[in-house]
Amino acid sequence: MDQSPQDAVQRNLEPPSAIKFVILLGVVSLLSDMTYEGARSINGPFLAQLGAGAALVATVAGLGELIGYALRLLSGLVTDQTRRYWAITLIGYCLNLFAVPLLALVGRWEIAVGLMLTERLGKAIRNPARDAMLSHAAFTVGRGWGFGLHEAMDQLGAFIGPVMMSGVLFFKEAGGFPTAYGILLLPALAAIATLLWARFLYPRPEHLEVKVLTVEPEGLSRSFWLYVAAVALLGAGFADFPLIAYHFKQAQVMPVAWIPLAYAVAMGTDALAALALGYTYDRLGIVVMVAATLLSALFAPLVFLGGFTWAILGMVLWGIGMGAQESVMRAAVADLVASKRRASAYGIFQTGYGVFWFLGSVLMGLLYDNFLIYLIIFSVASQLLAIPIILVVARSFCPVRR
Secondary structure (H helix, E strand, C coil): CCCCHHHHHHHHHHHHHHHHHHHHHHHHHHHHHHHHHHHHHHHHHHHHHCCHHHHHHHHHHHHHHHHHCCHHHHHHHHHHHHHHHHHHHHHHHHHHHHCHHHHCCCCCCCHHHHHHHHHHHHHHHHHHHHHHHHHHHHHHHHHHHHHHHHHHHHHHHHHHHHHHHHHHHHHHHHHHHHHHHHHHHHHHHHHHHHHHHHHHHCCCHHHHCCCCCCCCCCCCCHHHHCCCCCHHHHHCCCCHHHHHHHHHHCCCCCCCHHHHHHHHHHHHHHHHHHHHHHHHHHHHCCHHHHHHHHCCCHHHHHHHHHCCHHHHHHHHHHHHHHHHHHHHHHHHHHHHHHHHHHHHHHHHHHHHHHHHHHHHHHHHHHHHHCCHHHHHHHHHHHHHHHHHHHHHHHHHCCCCCC
16 A cells, blocks of 8 residues: 555654654764864864964954854754755855864964864854754654754764874874874764765655644744843853863963863763753753753863863863753754744854854953953853843743653
8 A cells, every 4th residue: 555645754753763863963963073073172272383372262262153153043044944954054064074174284373263264164054954953853752852862972072083182192292283183084074974864864854843733933932032142141151162272281281182181071071961951951941051050150260270180170060061052052942932933043042152152252362361360250150140041931931841
């Protein structure tokens, strides 16, 4: 007997199909993070070797995040208008990944900065479309768990990449930067191949979400905009790793070859935190962000004032904050916004986060040399100020539970 189109769609709505899609995108992110997070773990010391100062390193890191987030607003709008999820995602990943191994050929900080910003541009293009596709599959398994699982696989790659970089620098010392960047071509190629395979298996990922017959709001709710404000405060106070790595090198907190390992510790923590926080989110809602923020707000005094042991503890808390931001924060957007506005909402949400991350990064870079204590106060205060807003959003917030 021939199968009707409705039966075919119903088959695709089953949890096993949805979880396979989440895992496939997770593999893409694992390989991608091996590539660009491996590079980011050494970008700070690499720029310092090329003659860049603290303010430039912090500004480049912040500008990269600004590009990587602000342009998601445009990417999200284009995605919602065209519905070309896969094409936009593939273009973004190619820019995001192939800019990294080209750093192996660079001998001037100006060119290195250009490639680092190109890598962030690619991430800006692909993320809203990818997250919208992921939100459809995550609906079936629980959005917190789905995004948490994706983030855990993502951060497994972010753990492996810096460990690889640490190994290269350990054996080749400062001269190992070209070799380290060149090796990252391999996971970049594997990530693109996996993405193309996912496109072949799931040409219409929106069919993975069960369509419940309810009246969805046309616009974006007050809760969504309050949520964006809270996210902006979190972004402003969250120091990017290149500045932290620069501090580790300049203050001689640890040998240069160990700096990527400190980043790997944070990424491993990120992966575990994403799973735990995502699972808890599906049961308690967005209030779980309060506990995560209280912990992550303490990272700045530990990494900027402490010795080796306190710095590693600070990186653990930094990783918890990243895990919350990449799992719970992304899952909540899908629960706050109607499906037809989701890519645009992800673009707005990520743009707000990125703009304030950039502004906060520039300020912290300027404060670093002469006013380190004010850098720490700003970082802690900005994150803590987000908590009351999250609690207001939590009053009217009820995620779809699985």
